[in-house]
Amino acid sequence: MSVESSKYTFTIEPKSRLLDINFREIWRYRDLLFLFVRRDFVAVYKQTIFGPLWFFIQPILTTIMFMVVFGGIAQMSTDGMPQAVFYLAGIVSWNYFAEALKTTSETFVTNANIFGKVYFPRIITPMSIVISKLLTFAVQMILFLLVYFYYLFFTDASLHPNIMLLLIPVLIIITAGLALGLGLLVTALTSKYRDFRFLITFAIQLAMYATPIIYPLSEIEDKRLKLVILSNPMSSIIETFRYAFTGVGSFSWGALGYSFGFMIVLMILGVLIFNKVEKTFMDTV
């Protein structure tokens, strides 16, 4: 092999161009992406007795809690849906977003050890997180479907699955994109200044209340408040998700388009800043 013609020729320089993503390189590391996903998914519940059952237990308990507190004590409306379906739909979709965001936003800090020793395209790590959380989401989705089918076939609850079910993959993509974009942004910022780390856990908690999870969007009368809730890009996703399965709730192309646009902007911003930080983050982390 001649030295000049090596396909691995590269130059190490201080600064990169603004948007300098080497897609070919990311493609070359696709096996790593897959193995990271596997590791994250498999390693979590090693040395536990219930193993993957834990993926179920958390949403079940949260749903029961919501049914007792918000449905039972506070008597909040669920748009005429069975409470279990209503809350579980919200929790499962929100969980995906929250978990993916929280973990990607810690990419640099938790992986400092490995990043400090070998090079691979750093973006692989947050990508793998978003994908492995997607697997968790898929498992929890099975739980949701079990509950959903129970109410659909064995009770006379008014559930009207409709054509919008085809949008589910789009919803997932937007959610993944939002979590990834925001996560990249936050992790880039936290690599030097840790302030955001405290903010993010707290912000995710608060944002849940600004998303129609424990209440339906239709319940909100105040115009301005509704606008605030709708400015949260996750709102329309959760509403659309519920609408697709039950035919109840608010669905609008405009709101969904807004979420999509928001996701694109966030992704571009996130990747840009992540890219800028990844080269020297080891010096500041």
Place this chain on the structure above:
Amino acid sequence: MDPIIKVENLSKQYRLGSIGTGTLAHDLTRWWHTVRGKEDPYLKIGEVNDRTTLGDSDYVWALKDIKFEVQQGEVLGIIGKNGAGKSTLLKLLSRVTAPSTGKIICHGRIASLLEVGTGFHPELTGRENIFLNGAILGMTKKEIASKFDEIVDFAGCQKYIETPVKRYSSGMYVRLAFAVAAHLEPDILIVDEVLAVGDAEFQKKAIGKMQDVSNNSGRTVLFVSHNMAAVKSLCTRALVLENGVIAFEGKTDDAVSFYLKGGSNLMNSRNFESLINHEIFKLHEIKIKNFNKNIDEPIVEDEIIELSTEITLTTEHPENYSITYHIFSELGEPMFSFSNSLNASLKTGLNNLVCYFPKGFLQSGQYFLSFFVVENRKNAVFVEKDILSFVVVDAGRDIGVYMGREPGYVRPQFEWINKT
């Protein structure tokens, strides 16, 4: 032919101190300069990285204007004291962090053994970790699968391959990690201090593998180590880094002795002219060196060591006095004492007493001498602790033999006879 690695004016600046509001102010200034298309103002300042003196600047150059080339198939040693910039250089080469200025042009895949076992997940089994670690180091699944048996064989852990690596002994863990990296087949392999771990048998394997890599497949190796014996026997050329700059570049032997000379804050000789004036003697000088070598050359373990003591006796009864030395290890353990009393007697006036240690008697390491003047072979009339300290260095050893330190402090060459 073009060099496989070309390093041009490479510099790396670090900021000292902790990150807080002060750094935010600097970040903003830097950002303001970039926005207006100006140069980073903080790259103009900074000082040579001498950690012992307190500098005025918050910025320090861990590497400054490094320039070198590596040809394909070369085994380049990089030596230097702790903090000379070796690790920084390796970090830049392995793309863990980016340089502040300058650039590196590389034609080939680089794999580093900066610290083996990177990315090993304790909960995953040996098998899973081989794949994961291989992928982190840049191999595809197919490549790893084709080498899997070889890796397991090299690491010698067939029995444990389905056990989580957290149950492995530390030696086994390191062996497995090294095995993965060694089978990576990169064009350029970066090795940092791996020889410090593992048992003798494994060291032999590891060094053999490195040799293999460079000799048979024409691959390039960058080798960073404090083990001069290993550097000497493996490398074709070496760089000496000192405070972030290349202090020496050339043949391995020359580089090693340059490094050993420069790196000593030792007292191979000491002049006492006006310091020690006793009523019965005046001590002039004590020096220790290899026989037939200059005083400024490092003391090598496989050559005769010569200790000379220049002393003037002012007493009328020199026969009553003798000189004794105690020798201590670097941990302060007393090792043995030796004296001139039975071999060479002192005279009134100037004496130049010389004592020879046989070849290979002292192992590599640092030693301390305490000096005694003894009267009538029973009471010490003068004691000076740690009067001299010196370092004995490893000689280069044959390739393939154990490179680590033998146990103990002496390695006498006894007479052996095969009586069959």
